[in-house]
Amino acid sequence: MGRARGSLLVGALFAGLLLASCSDAPLSQMGQLTERWIAAAPQPTTPVPTPATPAPLGLLAIDGAVTVEWVNDELGVPQFTLPEQVVAGVWQRSNREDRYLQASRAEIAAALPGLEFPELIPENVAFITSQLIFEPSTGQLSSDTLAAFGFWSVKPYSQNRSVAQLAVLMVSEAEAPEQPVVADTIGVPEPAVETRCKELGGSTVEDCQATTLADGCRAWSLDVTDGWRLVWSAHGYEYDLFVRSASNTDLLARMAGSCSDLAPAPSVAATETVDGTQAEISVGTPVGASDS
Secondary structure: OHHHHHHHHHHHHHHHHHHHHOOHHHHHHHHHHHHHHHHHOOOOOOOOOOOOOOOOOOEEEOOOOOOOEEOOHHHOOOOOOOHHHHHHHHHOOOOOOOOEEEOOHHHHHHHOOOOEEEOEEEOOOOEEEEEEEEEOOOOEEOOOOOEEEEEEOOOOOOOOHHHHEEEEEEEEEOOOOOOOOOOOOOOOOHHHHHHHHHHHOOOOEEEEEEEEOOOOOEEEEEEEOOEEEEEEEEOOEEEEEEEEOOOOOHHHHHHHHOEEEOOOOOOOOOEEEEOOEEEEOOOOOOOOOOOO
């Protein structure tokens, strides 16, 4: 009996302690502590990556120290000498649908006498593509653009253009002599600048200005969303040069100033030293018909 009463007393005391511990006062204090902890806890943040700015491109000279592969030189030297015959020979290789037809340096030089090409090219260029541009309905060269050159850091068309194609040079016929042209940029009327910029520009052009090259020739500098364009005329042709990721137009002006007559590929295969052994440089396999 005594032992039973003792057990009941201990149980009553334990129940009282349990009820006290579960009362509103301790819970409210716990809630206040929790609120203070939540308020003090740092809010999680998601880091926003900063877009990488492409490093400004430099220029390298096409000479014995720089190995650049003209991928269409394997097409060889034309069998004819007259420009119209050379054009017809290139058209014979077409499927009668594509406008951009692969052509060697020798073919383009023969088809477009006096055409020039820069001796300074963007660094990291390893391949150059070259095409004549046709009007499929006639089999003749296009009336707006005659030739295109692409400057690639890797094998052409193996990667996205925005990554691998560093520059593009488009060539067309210059304005006819009877049409008014601006000799220099001093005193150029604003309407003339605006009109020409509208002709050259498009949705990607952010700024367009008349400028003068080092040799005194008139040129047009266009700031586009992913690089710079420079347009100038020389010896009957108009050149439209685009360089991706260029920081300013100075680099393009230097390329334009280095232009000279487009020279055919040398008749003797170029060689380079690999581990002390002379090895022939491959000119590559012509790629399919595609623009620049």
